[in-house]
Structures are given as structure tokens and as C-alpha cells.
Amino acid sequence: MTVTAPRLRSWAFMVLAVVGLLLGSTAPADAHAALTNSTPEQGAVTPQAPARVVLVFSEKVALSSNAVRVLDPAGRRVDDAKPRAQHGTTYAVGLRGKLDRGTYTVVYHVVSADSHPVAGAFTFSVGAPSKTSVSASSAAVSADSTPVGRAYTAGRFGAYAGLLLLVGGVSFLLVCWPQGQRRRLLRRAVVAGWGVVSGCSAALLLMRGAYTGSGRFGEIADWSRLVQAAQTKAGVMLWVRLVLLAACALVWVLWLSPRQRRARPVVLVAGRKDALLTTGAAVVAVALATTWAGAEHASTGLQSTVAVPVDVLHLLAAAVWLGGLCVLTLALWRTPGLPVSAVTRFSRLAFTSVAVLAGTGLYQSWRQVGSFSALAGTGYGQLLTVKVTAVGLLLGLAYFSRRFTSRLAVSEGAPDTVAEPPRVAQAVPARHGSPAPAAETGGREKPPAPSRREGGGRPVLRRWVAAETLVGVCVLAITTVLTSTEPARTQESLAASRSGAASVPAVQMEFDTHGARGRGTATVMVDPGRSGTNAVHVSITEPGGAMLDVPEVQVSLTSKTRGIGPLRVPVRRASAGHWTVSGFQVPVAGVWELAVTVRTSEIDQVTVRRQVSIG
Numbered sequence: 001m002t003v004t005a006p007r008l009r010s011w012a013f014m015v016l017a018v019v020g021l022l023l024g025s026t027a028p029a030d031a032h033a034a035l036t037n038s039t040p041e042q043g044a045v046t047p048q049a050p051a052r053v054v055l056v057f058s059e060k061v062a063l064s065s066n067a068v069r070v071l072d073p074a075g076r077r078v079d080d081a082k083p084r085a086q087h088g089t090t091y092a093v094g095l096r097g098k099l100d101r102g103t104y105t106v107v108y109h110v111v112s113a114d115s116h117p118v119a120g121a122f123t124f125s126v127g128a129p130s131k132t133s134v135s136a137s138s139a140a141v142s143a144d145s146t147p148v149g150r151a152y153t154a155g156r157f158g159a160y161a162g163l164l165l166l167v168g169g170v171s172f173l174l175v176c177w178p179q180g181q182r183r184r185l186l187r188r189a190v191v192a193g194w195g196v197v198s199g200c201s202a203a204l205l206l207m208r209g210a211y212t213g214s215g216r217f218g219e220i221a222d223w224s225r226l227v228q229a230a231q232t233k234a235g236v237m238l239w240v241r242l243v244l245l246a247a248c249a250l251v252w253v254l255w256l257s258p259r260q261r262r263a264r265p266v267v268l269v270a271g272r273k274d275a276l277l278t279t280g281a282a283v284v285a286v287a288l289a290t291t292w293a294g295a296e297h298a299s300t301g302l303q304s305t306v307a308v309p310v311d312v313l314h315l316l317a318a319a320v321w322l323g324g325l326c327v328l329t330l331a332l333w334r335t336p337g338l339p340v341s342a343v344t345r346f347s348r349l350a351f352t353s354v355a356v357l358a359g360t361g362l363y364q365s366w367r368q369v370g371s372f373s374a375l376a377g378t379g380y381g382q383l384l385t386v387k388v389t390a391v392g393l394l395l396g397l398a399y400f401s402r403r404f405t406s407r408l409a410v411s412e413g414a415p416d417t418v419a420e421p422p423r424v425a426q427a428v429p430a431r432h433g434s435p436a437p438a439a440e441t442g443g444r445e446k447p448p449a450p451s452r453r454e455g456g457g458r459p460v461l462r463r464w465v466a467a468e469t470l471v472g473v474c475v476l477a478i479t480t481v482l483t484s485t486e487p488a489r490t491q492e493s494l495a496a497s498r499s500g501a502a503s504v505p506a507v508q509m510e511f512d513t514h515g516a517r518g519r520g521t522a523t524v525m526v527d528p529g530r531s532g533t534n535a536v537h538v539s540i541t542e543p544g545g546a547m548l549d550v551p552e553v554q555v556s557l558t559s560k561t562r563g564i565g566p567l568r569v570p571v572r573r574a575s576a577g578h579w580t581v582s583g584f585q586v587p588v589a590g591v592w593e594l595a596v597t598v599r600t601s602e603i604d605q606v607t608v609r610r611q612v613s614i615g
Contacts, residue, residue: 033112146215162197168323515604547577
């Protein structure tokens with residue numbers, strides 16, 4: 001089979017789309033903070049009640065007075081309602097009064113650096129586990145599963161869809177078919193995109209406080225929550241987006257009002273490029289896309305200075321392609337005389353957009369997935385695989401639609417010009433009761449009767465395009481869900497840290513103070529054995545293995561390579577032979593010298609040392 005240039009270009013178009021759009025996201029993908037460590041740990045049984053609860057997240061989070069709650073077995077709150085940041089990604093809340101024996105539930109509801117609320121819960125016990133009236137699963141409800149959360153997800157989907165139609169429609173009318181600005185139907189499509197993205201963005205701003213709060217619709221009317229949400233990064237970006245959309249509306253009205261259309265017949269009919277308008281539209285489109293990238297995960301985490309412009313390019317490329325495709329489809333259905341030159345220009349523009357999608361999509365895939373194991377073994381990767389299948393089907397439908405589009409464009413109009421109304425209609429003034437010229441009616445000229453060839457080609461194209469549009473909506477819905485799903489890279493690293501937390505071996509050091517009952521073994525466990533917050537446990541045993549109760553135990557850590565220390569580890573006696581402390585901070589990873597001093601009497605003591613590796 002001979003491979004022609006058009007066929008080769010079509011296959012290249014499909015390959016680039018698979019590589020870029022499938023592996024990337026039509027919108028910037030969110031990543032969320034995850035709880036990586038806590039003191040006490042989940043399920044831990046402490047001999048004594050801790051003075052505070054320490055939480056360590058994978059990234060910085062925003063706190064409120066209800067961000068961290070500690071509930072006793074009866075469901076009563078026992079924390080001081082003052083969660084505070086300690087350093088880095090470590091946060092703590094103090095506990096009030098003396099805690100009785102039993103199981104306690106820690107519930108956290110924070111907002112991650114990518115503006116997404118994250119909720120969770122875990123339990124620990126003092127003395128011994130007990131029954132509790134608090135259900136950890138029901139106490140920490142995911143923000144997206146609440147009524148407001150579901151409405152917020154729908155609003156996010158509408159905002160993306162409206163932006164695609166707005167940017168894609170404007171780019172099509174400015175670059176591919178300037179004469180289409182006279183067509184009221186196409187203008188209404190662009191206005192519809194503007195209305196959807198504006199309305200959904202305003203709704204997102206109103207729901208933001210309730211979305212990050214309890215998730216009840218009643219909180220939407222809480223003015224204090226609205227003011228608080230408007231001051232966050234996500235709220236500021238939504239305000240900026242609404243201001244930009246208002247400016248777009250003003251320019252649109254001034255440019256395409258009936259008076260302006262009559263004053264600029266040369267520009268509209270001849271299709272000259274207005275450099276100022278095109279440049280301004282591009283700047284506004286970049287600014288609009290930045291309101292998404294600047295509020296989501298691209299603004300934090302790995303290579304954020306590169307990720308933000310990459311996400312902006314990815315979103316704009318998808319909007320030019322998919323949004324422009326919607327407007328082109330509408331023009332093919334309802335506008336007779338569409339020139340082949342407009343389809344050709346859009347084909348070139350779409351090819352460039354797919355090339356941009358390929359490069360930005362590969363970068364996004366590496367940043368959000370990172371490995372093939374994460375692609376196959378995480379929920380984000382599996383959802384991305386479903387999107388790959390859906391967009392593969394979309395590209396197959398698009399390939400056949402392009403073939404029928406070319407045939408239909410050739411059969412219905414002149415190759416390079418739009419069918420214009422008869423010139424006599426423009427020269428003769430409109431009489432009373434007679435129809436006005438097409439130029440004066442905003443392009444509402446009566447379409448010509450379809451030809452025989454149109455009757456055979458248009459229904460086929462409509463069926464292909466209807467299926468393509470349906471699949472495209474499904475792809476956008478999957479993308480919206482992806483923005484609320486924890487990325488595969490974060491899920492895999494969190495699973496690795498949790499699985500490796502218990503892999504730190506205990507350090508056993510024999511000692512002899514040369515006094516009565518002066519021999520034994522000190523067993524030290526640094527949990528989880530990583531830089532940051534750790535719990536340190538020391539067990540003192542006799543040679544036979546029985547617990548040895550000694551008057552004093554001192555522990556310190558020294559990093560000779562970095563010149564840090566000795567850092568005193570303030571262990572306290574929990575029971576006979578057992579000394580412990582929670583919330584001890586190891587500043588950096590590396591090799592540390594662990595020193596344990598054991599005193600067995602008033603005058604007998606010894607210090608033993610061992611090198612330990614803390615990751």
C-alpha cells in the first residue's frame with residue numbers, strides 16, 4: 001500500500017495525540033498532602049498519655065481551629081483546639097487534662113498546598129485498647145464525597161468545559177475563519193463558553209469555604225468562611241479569573257456589537273488578521289490558564305517553576321484543539337459554505353496543539369506517575385489507563401470524521417471563499433417589509449438548499465461527530481476525576497515510606513557497670529528511623545532476658561560528619577526497664593553515633609556507643 005503525505009500526517013497526528021493527550025491531563029492534575037507519620041503512631045499502645053499529638057504530612061498544609069481533633073472513647077474532644085505548625089511539614093496539637101486508659105481517635109481535616117482538602121483519622125491507645133463510640137471511617141469523611149464536594153466537582157468540570165469552548169472558539173474565529181465572526185451561531189457558542197466558565201468559577205468561589213469545611217450547603221451562606229476562603233491561594237485565583245472573564249466580556253461586546261460589525265466590514269469579510277486583538281486574546285488566555293495552574297499542584301512540589309508554565313501550555317493546547325473542534329463541528333452542521341481553507345487552517349493549528357500536548361503530556365506523566373509500577377499499581381494510574389483507552393477511541397473517531405469533513409467541505413462550497421449573499425442585496429437599500437442585507441443582520445442569511453451530495457455526506461458526518469463528542473465529554477469527565485485523585489507518584493512514595501517504617505532494626509548494646517546487677521543489654525528502637533519526627537524506645541534487660549529496672553537512662557545522638565550534637569534524647573521511664581519519648585526530631589538523615597548511658601546504682605554507670613544509620 002502506498003503511503004501518501006496526507007495519510008502519513010494523519011497517522012503522525014494520532015501518534016502525537018496518544019503520547020501527549022493520553023499520558024497528560026487536559027487540566028493540571030492535583031496532588032494532595034498525605035499523612036506520612038504521627039506520634040503516637042496509628043494503632044500504638046502507649047504506657048502513659050502523651051502531652052500532644054504530632055502529625056507529619058508529605059507537604060505543607062493549612063490549619064484551622066478544627067483541623068486536628070482528638071476524641072476520647074466517649075467521643076468527647078480532649079485537644080486544646082490550637083493546632084500549630086512546628087517546622088517544615090510537622091504539626092502538633094496539645095492535649096487537655098489527664099487522659100484515662102482507652103482508645104483515642106485523631107481526626108484531621110487540612111487543606112494541602114495544592115488547595116485540595118484532605119481528611120483522615122487514626123487511633124491510638126493509652127494503657128490498653130478499649131471500645132470506642134467513634135468510627136474513624138465516618139469521622140474523617142472525604143471532602144469530595146460530601147454534598148458540597150460533589151457539587152464542587154461538577155463545577156470544576158463545567159469550568160474546564162467552558163474554558164475549552166471559550167479559548168477554542170475564539171482561536172478558531174481569529175485564526176482559522178475570521179469571516180465566521182459574522183455568524184450568530186458561532187458567536188453564541190463562544191458566549192456560551194464564557195457563560196459556563198464564569199458561572200462555574202463564581203459557584204466554586206462561593207462553595208470554597210464549605211468545601212474545605214464540613215461540606216454542608218448551609219456553610220455557603222457563612223460570610224466569614226467566604227472571606228476566609230477568598231484569602232487563600234485558590235480563592236485569589238478564582239477572583240483573578242472572574243476579573244479576567246469580565247474584561248473578556250467587555251472586549252467582546254465592544255468588538256462584535258452590531259455597530260462595530262457594520263463599521264468594520266473589511267476586517268470581517270476579508271478576514272484580515274487584527275494583530276492587536278489576536279495578541280490580546282493570547283495574553284488573556286495565558287492568564288486564564290494560569291489561574292488553574294497557579295492554584296493547583298503545579299504551584300508546589302517537584303520543579304514547580306517548570307511545572308506551572310508547562311501546565312499552562314498543556315491546558316491551552318487542549319483548549320485550542322478540543323474547543324476549536326467543537327466550533328468547527330458546529331460550523332459544519334449549521335453553516336453552509338464553510339471554506340476548505342478554514343478546515344485546512346484548523347488542521348494545521350490542531351497538529352501544532354497536539355505536538356505541544358505531546359511534550360507537556362510526557363513531562364506531566366513523569367511528574368505525576370514516575371514509573372510503570374505506579375501506573376499499574378495505583379488508583380491514579382489505573383484511571384489514567386482508562387483515559388488512554390477513551391482518548392484512543394476518540395482519535396479513531398476523529399480520524400474518520402476528518403475524512404468526511406474534507407469531502408463535505410469540498411462538496412458544499414467553493415474551495416477558498418465563503419458563499420456571500422448576492423451583491424444586489426448589498427447595493428439596494430432595504431425597503432419597508434423587505435429583508436435586510438446579510439451584512440446588516442449579523443449573518444442570518446437564509447441557507448441554500450442542500451445538494452444531493454450533501455444529503456449523502458452530512459448525515460454520515462453527523463453520526464461520526466456525535467459519537468466523537470460523546471467520547472470527548474467522557475474524557476473530560478475522567479480528567480476532572482483525575483484532578484481530585486492523589487497522583488501515582490505520591491501514592492507510591494507514601495506506600496514505600498509506610499512499608500519501610502517498620503524495617504529499621506533495633507540496636508542492641510551490651511553494658512557492664514561492674515556493680516551489683518550491673519550487666520545487661522540496652523535495646524534501642526528509633527521509629528520510623530527517618531529524618532523528622534521519631535519515637536525512641538529503650539528497653540533494659542538482664543542477661544537472662546528479664547526486664548531490669550535501673551535508676552537512670554540517658555540517650556544522645558551525635559553527627560560527627562555534620563558537626564551536630566550531641567543531641568539529648570529526653571527519654572522517660574514508662575515502666576520497669578522501659579524508657580521512651582515521642583516527637584523527637586532528627587534534623588538530617590545520615591550516620592549518627594548513638595550513646596546510651598545506664599546507671600545501675602548511685603555510683604555505677606557506663607556509657608556504650610554504636611553507629612546507626614537514620615534514613
